[in-house]
Amino acid sequence: MVSALRGGDHAHVVPPVGTDGEAGDLAPAAVRVLGADALLPGLLSRTPPDPAELAVFRKAFEAYPPRADAAPTVRWSHWAMARTLRRADPSSAEAPDEPDTAWLDGATWQVLTHQLAVLAPLALPGEDCAVSRLAEGRPVDVARGFVRAVRRRDWRQAAGAGRWLTLLPGVPETVGLDAGLDFVELMGGQDPLVALQVQAARRMRTGARG
Template identity: 70%
Template sequence: MEQSGTSALLQGAVQDLASDVVSALRGGDHVRMSGTSAMDDVEGSLILAAVRVLGADLLLPHVLFPTPPDPEALAAFRRTAEAYPPRPEAGPTVHWSHWAMRRTLARLGSPLPAPPGTDAGEPGTEWLETATWQVLTHQLAVLAALAVPGEDSAVARVARGRPVDLARGFVRAVRRRDWQQAAGAGRWLTVVDGVPDTLGLETGLDFVELMGGTDARVALQVQAARITRAAGALV
């Protein structure tokens, strides 16, 4: 029961943070995390865990818009990256998520060295290059924080090379009512070229947002996709 309660608290904290990011994306404002420096150990650990789940997307508004991050939000983001370095045996998406956080910190003028014993460069993409279109879509949705216009990475290059597979995965996720995966795949489809015109991505994103209901993580991905499209990304 205690573990279930902790999980529910974490999910709630993630949703709250994602809602803040969505508001900032819609209004071009700061992601606000006022009071985090004064939290007790339990509250602070919960916030850091929630930041870890959102990863680089926590500060996405400050990457897409020329607004400096709130100092407390930046500090919490940096503390999370420092507190949760990926273990050597961790899966590739964990390594890539941490790499994305370090890239965001560097872009915002607060660079963080790579964890001891790890390569400072990009993680590998071998597992992604040979993935089926179903696995590709799932993994890219997990790494949707890397789908940032104008930002290059090995993961983005794999995505750019498989737009039709990604489109198939988007449709499959919608049919399976997996709104988070559909939203993440849809976001990637706004930063790659060669997406089939018959996909109807804009209408599809509207539908995903509607069906995602109150899930702020779905809304975050859809809003990020819309900003990318408005900025003139190829679709």
């Protein structure tokens, strides 16, 4: 995945269902962990998805719907997958209505940053939703959260917050986002989710489209 974001030549970001034995059978579960980011390289480069990868993504979306008592982040993650599926395949059914953001109303900057980091797959250029609008209204709080995560060595949260900061207006220049992302990658880049978020942030920060 990270190599694909860097422009590497990989035939499949995720293995097709039914191939490579157990790996293929577990592919939908792996995609569900990544959520909408499973198709991120193609979305950022505006490249049509591989049909096999799209089939795995669709299977994961259909196989793991949120339960009635699911946490807001789980509902939003599923919604993000629906939006991505619709974008990758316009013949797909319309994305469901957005979940609400009531659980973030009045959230402290610490809680906000944590929740946004979990929902980093929603941070995409040119994509609008209630969560992104809420983040746009609190760039200083997200910046504070990014710095705090770095100081606490919480690399996953720092990487997710950094991805949001690449898109938000009004981010203080004193944050030093480029250097901060380099440091997060250096210290936490052995974690594949950290590496994914940092590379996504770089792609979006430079406006790369393949």
